[in-house]
Amino acid sequence: xxxxxxxxxxxxxxxxxxxxxxxxxxxxxxxxxxxxxxxxxxxxxxxxxxxxxxxxxxxxxxxxxxxxxxxxxxxxxxxxxxxxxxxxxxxxxxxxxxxxxxxxxxxxxxxxxxxxxxxxxxxxxxxxxxxxxxxxxx
Amino acid sequence: xxxxxxxxxxxxxxxxxxxxxxxxxxxxxxxxxxxxxxxxxxxxxxxxxxxxxxxxxxxxxxxxxxxxxxxxxxxxxxxxxxxxxxxxxxxxxxxxxxxxxxxxxxxxxxxxxxxx
Numbered sequence: 038x039x040x041x042x043x044x045x046x047x048x049x050x051x052x053x054x055x056x057x058x059x060x061x062x063x064x065x066x067x068x069x070x071x072x073x074x075x076x077x078x079x080x081x082x083x084x085x086x087x088x089x090x091x092x093x094x095x096x097x098x099x100x101x102x103x104x105x106x107x108x109x110x111x112x113x114x115x116x117x118x119x120x121x122x123x124x125x126x127x128x129x130x131x132x133x134x135x136x137x138x139x140x141x142x143x144x145x146x147x148x149x150x151x152x153x154x155x156x157x158x159x160x161x162x163x164x165x166x167x168x169x170x171x172x173x174x175x
Numbered sequence: 176x177x178x179x180x181x182x183x184x185x186x187x188x189x190x191x192x193x194x195x196x197x198x199x200x201x202x203x204x205x206x207x208x209x210x211x212x213x214x215x216x217x218x219x220x221x222x223x224x225x226x227x228x229x230x231x232x233x234x235x236x237x238x239x240x241x242x243x244x245x246x247x248x249x250x251x252x253x254x255x256x257x258x259x260x261x262x263x264x265x266x267x268x269x270x271x272x273x274x275x276x277x278x279x280x281x282x283x284x285x286x287x288x289x290x291x
Contacts, residue, residue, distance in 0.1 A: 117231035
């Protein structure tokens with residue numbers, strides 16, 4: 038049933054030119070990160086391997102906000118719900134964990150994240166990381 | 176009535192324009208410190224730094240404001256935004272939101288008037 042929601046969805050990997058330099062797999066990239074010439078960042082904790090297909094089936098509570106064009110968060114602070122397709126899996130998991138712990142505050146996201154297991158988070162992150170990238174639109 | 180609604184639409188559109196007042200060219204100039212983590216065009220190489228290319232303009236502005244106000248806490252971003260002003264936020268958001276990057280895959284949903 039849920040899969041039918043995605044009749045028109047693409048499942049191709051990001052094909053944008055900048056993606057050529059991107060680490061292909063979050064797990065590999067994670068192990069490479071400490072050696073990268075980047076400012077130090079909190080190392081992501083070990084995380085479960087995500088399954089994009091499993092994530093697709095868990096995404097019904099995400100797509101209703103994150104995948105509806107023009108959708109905005111509710112009053113009183115009104116702004117566009119961030120795009121997630123093409124986002125890094127490691128970042129998505131860290132954001133979900135921060136919402137779950139309360140470190141990052143948003144009422145809806147706290148409620149959603151509180152209902153997710155580590156495996157759920159990894160699967161959803163894999164699902165969104167596998168999403169298409171595209172030409173931007175404001 | 177028709178004239179009124181036209182005025183309303185024009186007003187609404189001009190408000191949208193005002194809400195996206197950032198200058199992407201100025202934003203590109205100001206974005207150099209961002210590139211180290213987020214990539215020159217907002218497509219970060221390291222997966223713990225979010226991709227911001229193509230992200231919604233108003234979401235980027237809000238994130239930057241929240242880092243500045245402390246509503247959103249991050250040890251890296253807090254010092255980055257400390258010396259930036261709202262104009263800088265608008266410009267940076269204009270630049271990064273216009274780059275090719277993040278997307279919204281299409282999903283089907285139903286509205287009372289039919290299926291979209």
